[in-house]
Amino acid sequence: MERPPDRFVQFVVKTSKLCNLRCRYCYEMEELGNKESMRLEQLRQVYRHIRDYYTTIDGRDGRRTDVRFIWHGGEPLLIDPAFYWSTFSDQEAVLGDGLGRTNIVQTNLTVLDDARLRLLRDGFDSVGVSIDVFGGLRVNIAGRDQQDRVLEHMDVLRRERIAFSCITVLSRRNVKHVDTICRFFEQSRIPFRLLPMFDGATAEQNADFDLDTGDILGALCAVADRWLQSDGHLQVEPVDEAIRVVVDHLAGAPPRYFDKRAWTPTILVNTDGECYSLGDPYGDPAFSLGNLFTTPLTAIMAGERMERSCRAAEERMELNCSRCKYFGSCSGYPIAEDRSSGRETRQDGIQVCVVARGLHEHIERRLREAAMVGAHGRLHLPVQTVARPVAADAAAAFAKEEFAPHQPHPRSP
Numbered sequence: 001m002e003r004p005p006d007r008f009v010q011f012v013v014k015t016s017k018l019c020n021l022r023c024r025y026c027y028e029m030e031e032l033g034n035k036e037s038m039r040l041e042q043l044r045q046v047y048r049h050i051r052d053y054y055t056t057i058d059g060r061d062g063r064r065t066d067v068r069f070i071w072h073g074g075e076p077l078l079i080d081p082a083f084y085w086s087t088f089s090d091q092e093a094v095l096g097d098g099l100g101r102t103n104i105v106q107t108n109l110t111v112l113d114d115a116r117l118r119l120l121r122d123g124f125d126s127v128g129v130s131i132d133v134f135g136g137l138r139v140n141i142a143g144r145d146q147q148d149r150v151l152e153h154m155d156v157l158r159r160e161r162i163a164f165s166c167i168t169v170l171s172r173r174n175v176k177h178v179d180t181i182c183r184f185f186e187q188s189r190i191p192f193r194l195l196p197m198f199d200g201a202t203a204e205q206n207a208d209f210d211l212d213t214g215d216i217l218g219a220l221c222a223v224a225d226r227w228l229q230s231d232g233h234l235q236v237e238p239v240d241e242a243i244r245v246v247v248d249h250l251a252g253a254p255p256r257y258f259d260k261r262a263w264t265p266t267i268l269v270n271t272d273g274e275c276y277s278l279g280d281p282y283g284d285p286a287f288s289l290g291n292l293f294t295t296p297l298t299a300i301m302a303g304e305r306m307e308r309s310c311r312a313a314e315e316r317m318e319l320n321c322s323r324c325k326y327f328g329s330c331s332g333y334p335i336a337e338d339r340s341s342g343r344e345t346r347q348d349g350i351q352v353c354v355v356a357r358g359l360h361e362h363i364e365r366r367l368r369e370a371a372m373v374g375a376h377g378r379l380h381l382p383v384q385t386v387a388r389p390v391a392a393d394a395a396a397a398f399a400k401e402e403f404a405p406h407q408p409h410p411r412s413p
């Protein structure tokens, strides 16, 4: 019998930058009209390179890797569904049964027809929908907010029992509404990620919407407070993970450390095949790890660029994590690799973990205030009362077990 995968790697595939929206903060803004797309043959080559690299590693250590393809853009559903069915067949032919494979699409959900519904239901394993709930920044080319259409389509997905989670970009336009945003997702029972806005395509682009790390930390602390009072249906990253870290810290759980050299969990593949590590500046050719259309992944992972990327991640961990009491419960991943986690760059160029550490401290303080932490720093509650599934993996379970069919989600205010 086929063994289930026991680890995963994610490839964020920028199939095409073409998009029907012009979300005001989009870091791809300058390329959203570009119709260029990855070709099937190029993707076949990507699969071959991935297969060769991970089957070798699995053969060495006896584990089994699930390769997760996150189809990204632009708007990936503007591409003809036939393209995805073809590339899924190619995956099957090239990857075979040796590796696990999962296909996830991140969509603005503004374009939905029967062919795309079938693709979302029977082709992709998981769906991520972008919706900000407040702010009016997700607009079409004419500048009109598209949220009502997205909400209608979310209702269609629910009627069709298609599992999905959401990503909400946190900006100055919706930061005051985080509590209502949480209530919206909690009542809808939709897991979501609150993602602080990335830098724009130009320095000026996000001047009106940007947040500093203090604002981001304040918003996430407010979300954590709501989480701690919720009835169990609020699933929100990165707060779910931060609560797990603090619970593990207080419970003295076995340590775990992020080691990018041993395992790089996410690689971004740009439309031209150039690869980027999540911790490095995206799209800057100086930081490309190599081209996955033309270069074996084995060579990319052993290359000088990858070595530089690993060293930079290790330096950030050394400067931050070695003095952090949560290190071991927190693997160090937020400062090593996650650019969305709220790093602050000091004047001397050193990047400081402000948001993740501040969030952990806030959660611990709240647990102590609620007398959940005993005299020796141990948690009074059984761990399972606060440790809940991670949003992405919970979406499918939600859809199968807990979604009430034909019941529309509450409208956003």
Ligand code: SF4
Residues within 6 Å of the ligand: 317, 320, 321, 322, 324, 325, 326, 327, 328, 330, 331, 332, 333, 334, 335, 336, 353, 356, 357, 360
């Ligand atoms: S909270 Fe930040 S500094 Fe502390 S271990 Fe995690 S990443 Fe490192």
